[in-house]
Amino acid sequence: MIETPYLLFLGDAPDPLAAKVAQGIRDWRPELAVGQYRMDGCKADMGLPDMTLAEAVEKGAKTLVVGVANRGGVISPAWSAVLKEALLHGLDLAAGLHARLADVPELTANAMAHHRRIHDVRVPPRSYPIADGRRRSGKRCLAVGTDCSIGKMYTALAMERAMREAGRAASFRATGQTGILITGEGVPLDAVVADFMAGSIEWLTPDNDPDHWDLIEGQGSLFHASYSGVTLALIHGGQPDALILCHEPTRSHMRGLPDYKLPSLEELRDLSLQMARIVNPDVRVTGVSINTAAMHEEAALEYLEAIEKRLGLPTVDPYRQGAARLVEALD
Amino acid sequence: MIETPYLLFLGDAPDPLAAKVAQGIRDWRPELAVGQYRMDGCKADMGLPDMTLAEAVEKGAKTLVVGVANRGGVISPAWSAVLKEALLHGLDLAAGLHARLADVPELTANAMAHHRRIHDVRVPPRSYPIADGRRRSGKRCLAVGTDCSIGKMYTALAMERAMREAGRAASFRATGQTGILITGEGVPLDAVVADFMAGSIEWLTPDNDPDHWDLIEGQGSLFHASYSGVTLALIHGGQPDALILCHEPTRSHMRGLPDYKLPSLEELRDLSLQMARIVNPDVRVTGVSINTAAMHEEAALEYLEAIEKRLGLPTVDPYRQGAARLVEALD
Numbered sequence: 001m002i003e004t005p006y007l008l009f010l011g012d013a014p015d016p017l018a019a020k021v022a023q024g025i026r027d028w029r030p031e032l033a034v035g036q037y038r039m040d041g042c043k044a045d046m047g048l049p050d051m052t053l054a055e056a057v058e059k060g061a062k063t064l065v066v067g068v069a070n071r072g073g074v075i076s077p078a079w080s081a082v083l084k085e086a087l088l089h090g091l092d093l094a095a096g097l098h099a100r101l102a103d104v105p106e107l108t109a110n111a112m113a114h115h116r117r118i119h120d121v122r123v124p125p126r127s128y129p130i131a132d133g134r135r136r137s138g139k140r141c142l143a144v145g146t147d148c149s150i151g152k153m154y155t156a157l158a159m160e161r162a163m164r165e166a167g168r169a170a171s172f173r174a175t176g177q178t179g180i181l182i183t184g185e186g187v188p189l190d191a192v193v194a195d196f197m198a199g200s201i202e203w204l205t206p207d208n209d210p211d212h213w214d215l216i217e218g219q220g221s222l223f224h225a226s227y228s229g230v231t232l233a234l235i236h237g238g239q240p241d242a243l244i245l246c247h248e249p250t251r252s253h254m255r256g257l258p259d260y261k262l263p264s265l266e267e268l269r270d271l272s273l274q275m276a277r278i279v280n281p282d283v284r285v286t287g288v289s290i291n292t293a294a295m296h297e298e299a300a301l302e303y304l305e306a307i308e309k310r311l312g313l314p315t316v317d318p319y320r321q322g323a324a325r326l327v328e329a330l331d
Numbered sequence: 332m333i334e335t336p337y338l339l340f341l342g343d344a345p346d347p348l349a350a351k352v353a354q355g356i357r358d359w360r361p362e363l364a365v366g367q368y369r370m371d372g373c374k375a376d377m378g379l380p381d382m383t384l385a386e387a388v389e390k391g392a393k394t395l396v397v398g399v400a401n402r403g404g405v406i407s408p409a410w411s412a413v414l415k416e417a418l419l420h421g422l423d424l425a426a427g428l429h430a431r432l433a434d435v436p437e438l439t440a441n442a443m444a445h446h447r448r449i450h451d452v453r454v455p456p457r458s459y460p461i462a463d464g465r466r467r468s469g470k471r472c473l474a475v476g477t478d479c480s481i482g483k484m485y486t487a488l489a490m491e492r493a494m495r496e497a498g499r500a501a502s503f504r505a506t507g508q509t510g511i512l513i514t515g516e517g518v519p520l521d522a523v524v525a526d527f528m529a530g531s532i533e534w535l536t537p538d539n540d541p542d543h544w545d546l547i548e549g550q551g552s553l554f555h556a557s558y559s560g561v562t563l564a565l566i567h568g569g570q571p572d573a574l575i576l577c578h579e580p581t582r583s584h585m586r587g588l589p590d591y592k593l594p595s596l597e598e599l600r601d602l603s604l605q606m607a608r609i610v611n612p613d614v615r616v617t618g619v620s621i622n623t624a625a626m627h628e629e630a631a632l633e634y635l636e637a638i639e640k641r642l643g644l645p646t647v648d649p650y651r652q653g654a655a656r657l658v659e660a661l662d
Contacts, residue, residue, distance in 0.1 A: 133556035133588045190526040194561045197525050222563075225464035225610050229564030230525045236556045257464045260609075274602065278591075279556050 019044035022067025066095035096177030131198035138208025152218030158323035201237025350375035353398025397426035427508030462529035469539025483549035489654035532568025
């Protein structure tokens, strides 16, 4: 678990998109960010107070989160200098980069010397049990997709927000790097060793109050040749009561697989249900979440209506319309 | 890749069953074993010449394979002494134990000093790519099961033997510890990091001659809540042309999951085909392999006949009857 609140490190972000992780924290957990730290030439801005390291510590910051993707996958000397200073100021470090902070000797040495922690969230921080398939108390909802990177995390976070606003007990459960940095905890599922995948998700979504919902971040797709095994482990470890179907209508092929077409929403519904019923015979598909970012509003609304009619399920773009209808359909 | 031939270390095996790995090598790759090494009190016997370490080296042995499961999962001092001596005699070491040889300082120090290698085959020896789903040349057959530990490795090895005896090009592809020790190479799939599971199987079964068959060792089951993700990665990475259904008729519940019933062979057939078609639309189920070890011969033969009629597929117990009919059905 990463200590909060955070100082968001935006580095020398070449454009706002590079600061996707910081934006996620800003959008979904604004109360966790006391401010932002920008270097010369930074082109991203979260609209948070700019702070020095000393000011951030004064405001109570416990961890500097690298909220920006670095160029070329390496940690530049300019970044290292700031990160080392952060350790000297008493901050922990957290990042989800391909390059590990813990592989930079200067950072590990200073973290040890000053009793600070370095969280590389692509590395599982603990070992997990083998899944036992036992039925757990509480409720679980999982977003499944026709493809990878299609809005599953966004959907789960939007549902969590809608439930909390309605005064209901709900927890977003992060299973990827960005989700973990947003919430400060979770399982980096794609980095877990094969035998323990389903067990790590059982561990992440334990017994809970009967009316509590875990909103589990989906990963990959049952139809994606590269990552389908991760998705199935998530379904069998997550033991979902409710499934939300996620889709992006303008995509011409599976992400990274030019020869593979996306399945239909009906195929996704049927296969996901069949798989989930193995661990929970009562599972239902309760809604559809469409990422219409690449469509004009009118076309988007028409598409949503058509899908709603075709599948007979509440169908929304949570970015345009919020997730309230998806939440209502859980009952 | 583990250097061959082997000296099989049977240690102080308390009974023949403890020497399962050595038995597998003896049964499936007898040409790889120059002899056996037994300690005082050893209750296992592979019927191979008993040898000292010096004699084994003289006969050309390159690697001492720990062919026995140890008691309590630890490497006893009595074993260590022999293993260290083996390194001094110029042998590499290989084992698939839960405890790692490489964690015994005395062994690693001597391996380094004498330029010998230690193969702990539960640890992936290399990194693997992300799967790209590209169609590969050559043919692939995968055994899938209603449960774990149901005869999938045995089936693939028996089919390889039948094909080689018929003069056909075939390679057993090991995906588990025992299979790797039997053949000297493979992928320890259950220890591979989630994102690279399917890619490791693509790597294991690359482009090949059009009439060459890879006989891929199956793992887990699509219906097993603990390991289903591993199985799906194997199906999508393996891109099978042919599937063999494996079953054990006397089992009352899924292995390790008392609350889960085994699926029917029809359910296994339908779900496996549906999953495999995502990467290979031409995939077929070509046969059924039944493990009838727990049945009397008459009952076994009746059962096989009934299944053959019910599913309309060649149905054999490869241990009782050989795998020739499974091989014929591939064409």
